Amino acid sequence: MKIKLTFWRVVFIVIMGMGLYSTFVRYSHGLGAVSNMSDRFPWGLWIGFDCLCGVMLAAGGFCVIGAVYLFNIQRLHSVVRPAVLTAFLGYLLFIVGLLFDLGRPWYIWHQLIYMNPHSVMFEVGMCVMAYTTVLFFEFLPNVLERFNLKAPIRWIKRIYAVLVVLGILLSTLHQSSLGSLYLIMPSELHPFWYTPALPFLFFGSAIAVGLAMTIFESTQSAKAFGRHLELPVLVELGGALLVALWVNALLRFEDYFHRSLLGQIIKPSYEAYFLWLELALAFVIPISMLSFKKVRLSPNGLYLASVISLLGFITNRLNVSLIGFETYVGHHYIPKWTEFSVTLMIIAMGFALFGVAVKHLPIFPQENHVVEQRVRTKPEPLVGTVVLGHAGD
Amino acid sequence: MSKALLYDATMCIGCKQCEVACAEQNKLPYDDKVAAESVQSEHKYTVVMTKNDKFMRRLCMHCEHPACASACPVGAFHKTKEGPVVYDVWKCIGCRYCMVACAFAQPKYEWHSLNPRVRKCIMCPDRVVAGKQTACAEICPTGATKFGDRDDLIKEAQDRIRQNPSTYLPRIYGLHEVGGTCVLILSSVNVEEYGYPASNKIGDTPMPEYTGRVMEKIPDFIPVWSLVLGGIYWISHRRQEVAAAETAERVEDEGNRSKG
Numbered sequence: 001m002k003i004k005l006t007f008w009r010v011v012f013i014v015i016m017g018m019g020l021y022s023t024f025v026r027y028s029h030g031l032g033a034v035s036n037m038s039d040r041f042p043w044g045l046w047i048g049f050d051c052l053c054g055v056m057l058a059a060g061g062f063c064v065i066g067a068v069y070l071f072n073i074q075r076l077h078s079v080v081r082p083a084v085l086t087a088f089l090g091y092l093l094f095i096v097g098l099l100f101d102l103g104r105p106w107y108i109w110h111q112l113i114y115m116n117p118h119s120v121m122f123e124v125g126m127c128v129m130a131y132t133t134v135l136f137f138e139f140l141p142n143v144l145e146r147f148n149l150k151a152p153i154r155w156i157k158r159i160y161a162v163l164v165v166l167g168i169l170l171s172t173l174h175q176s177s178l179g180s181l182y183l184i185m186p187s188e189l190h191p192f193w194y195t196p197a198l199p200f201l202f203f204g205s206a207i208a209v210g211l212a213m214t215i216f217e218s219t220q221s222a223k224a225f226g227r228h229l230e231l232p233v234l235v236e237l238g239g240a241l242l243v244a245l246w247v248n249a250l251l252r253f254e255d256y257f258h259r260s261l262l263g264q265i266i267k268p269s270y271e272a273y274f275l276w277l278e279l280a281l282a283f284v285i286p287i288s289m290l291s292f293k294k295v296r297l298s299p300n301g302l303y304l305a306s307v308i309s310l311l312g313f314i315t316n317r318l319n320v321s322l323i324g325f326e327t328y329v330g331h332h333y334i335p336k337w338t339e340f341s342v343t344l345m346i347i348a349m350g351f352a353l354f355g356v357a358v359k360h361l362p363i364f365p366q367e368n369h370v371v372e373q374r375v376r377t378k379p380e381p382l383v384g385t386v387v388l389g390h391a392g393d
Numbered sequence: 394m395s396k397a398l399l400y401d402a403t404m405c406i407g408c409k410q411c412e413v414a415c416a417e418q419n420k421l422p423y424d425d426k427v428a429a430e431s432v433q434s435e436h437k438y439t440v441v442m443t444k445n446d447k448f449m450r451r452l453c454m455h456c457e458h459p460a461c462a463s464a465c466p467v468g469a470f471h472k473t474k475e476g477p478v479v480y481d482v483w484k485c486i487g488c489r490y491c492m493v494a495c496a497f498a499q500p501k502y503e504w505h506s507l508n509p510r511v512r513k514c515i516m517c518p519d520r521v522v523a524g525k526q527t528a529c530a531e532i533c534p535t536g537a538t539k540f541g542d543r544d545d546l547i548k549e550a551q552d553r554i555r556q557n558p559s560t561y562l563p564r565i566y567g568l569h570e571v572g573g574t575c576v577l578i579l580s581s582v583n584v585e586e587y588g589y590p591a592s593n594k595i596g597d598t599p600m601p602e603y604t605g606r607v608m609e610k611i612p613d614f615i616p617v618w619s620l621v622l623g624g625i626y627w628i629s630h631r632r633q634e635v636a637a638a639e640t641a642e643r644v645e646d647e648g649n650r651s652k653g
Contacts (some may be wrong), residue, residue, distance in 0.1 A: 042489040
């Protein structure tokens with residue numbers, strides 16, 4: 001079989017090559033050689049993006065599962081499988097990212113035997129571990145169906161209610177706890193982002209991101225695999241996204257209002273620029289767009305609004321984890337290229353794995369044969385076609 | 394009773410003997426190059442800084458309620474009853490949450506090691522348990538760093554301020570900051586000028602309380618939220634069942650009627 005070199009394949013190979021080089025440096029020369037982290041900036045891009053954004057972008061899984069199974073909104077059923085796949089991959093890649101960032105990753109299992117219940121990090125660790133297991137079981141039916149194993153599917157169906165409730169409970173806990181991590185640093189994190197409401201804001205934004213991510217990945221899969229786009233589903237998600245964005249925007253406003261910061265946030269400053277960028281991308285632009293019925297009913301409009309809000313919430317997480325510390329530290333942290341390359345490699349792995357899963361598993365069951373046919377007649381590159389909602393990294 | 398260190402900056406002559414003793418005690422390299430370094434690092438747990446011919450020492454504050462110990466997911470840090478905040482390296486997974494959590498930025502990291510450890514002053518716990526002073530206090534030629542019971546040292550510091558009000562600023566840094574620390578500082582200039590965090594910024598509330606307020610709600614939150622979620626699940630599915638049963642009934646009724 002001849003593999004054709006296409007643009008995206010070359011990009012993929014370059015990214016993987018640079019990433020593997022950085023991986024080698026990371027494990028042969030240590031964190032100091034591979035990153036610009038230092039005693040002044042002990043947490044860098046890998047925590048800010050790979051962990052915080054990764055988990056946030058994988059929130060689509062619990063949002064969609066919650067809508068379809070908890071609230072029994074069956075019309076959204078078609079997006080469950082891709083959302084669960086995205087979430088499962090997201091959490092797996094989050095763990096991969098953690099193996100890069102932890103100084104002593106070979107002791108990661110210590111989490112299970114030396115427990116400190118006072119630590120937010122402990123709670124996040126346990127929840128992520130447990131939730132990844134839940135996602136494994138939510139994802140498993142795809143594999144079982146592929147190999148026509150009916151009995152285990154029945155067992156999983158029997159405990160599905162438990163999986164649903166457990167998954168949402170664990171997501172509530174660790175999505176919010178990622179915000180709680182920063183509560184212990186009131187003197188370090190800039191007041192624009194340090195607030196006792198951090199856990200609520202992190203959880204609220206995870207729901208908005210989950211909805212936006214589902215719109216993003218559905219549209220992308222439609223484009224990549226030539227699938228029929230289920231517009232009514234997207235429209236419904238878009239409406240929910242608009243509501244979620246409003247709720248989040250109001251929470252942010254309330255927070256600044258109660259801490260009497262409204263005067264400060266409109267004054268230009270280094271932090272204010274980043275805050276404006278965040279608020280514009282997360283709220284102002286997507287809310288304005290989605291307020292038009294025309295946009296809410298158009299696939300392109302929904303897609304664009306979702307992507308912009310995703311960028312906004314990514315900016316938010318980076319502000320909380322990186323920008324918000326710069327004034328306190330008195331030093332700018334700019335990630336080294338090797339840090340970027342590891343992050344890019346993990347994202348690329350997510351895209352590739354999504355593609356492999358969609359190709360071989362009944363993620364989009366009704367149109368499976370169509371996809372296969374298309375793949376056979378027109379050998380599209382795996383990576384090129386799959387510009388998909390990978391989530392985490 | 395908890396032991397502590399009182400550092401009186403006005404008595405310090407900047408001889409750096411404490412740095413030497415600390416390096417020796419912790420088996421760290423020490424030479425002229427290290428002596429010239431003015432920042433703490435993984436090979437320099439304490440540093441004597443100079444500014445306008447005045448000296449200031451920095452070291453781990455050994456908080457009464459240490460943020461590092463509360464933050465560590467595997468409990469690699471703990472506060473001993475004698476006062477020192479110590480580190481169990483074999484537990485550490487290297488997440489570095491202690492480093493970001495510490496308001497005094499004391500934990501440092503072996504960035505270039507393949508099995509890196511967190512490094513900081515641990516207040517010579519072996520010596521303290523054995524009833525001896527810390528290495529730095531023992532060697533200090535002027536008594537600028539003094540070891541003793543925390544309560545006694547506080548009284549002494551207050552006496553010094555009372556007897557020489559013109560020499561000292563009327564404050565003991567570490568008395569109330571973040572709920573109190575086991576390193577107490579007396580000085581004629583503000584410690585903030587040497588990079589210590591401002592008292593009003595870090596406040597008197599122990600740092601672990603900020604996260605504790607959220608963490609303590611979790612044991613209640615889990616059962617309540619599970620019940621709510623389970624309830625929603627039951628209601629939404631029950632409605633579907635009822636609707637299905639009603640439809641079936643209606644179909645049956647209509648069937649009966651058409652028969653009759």
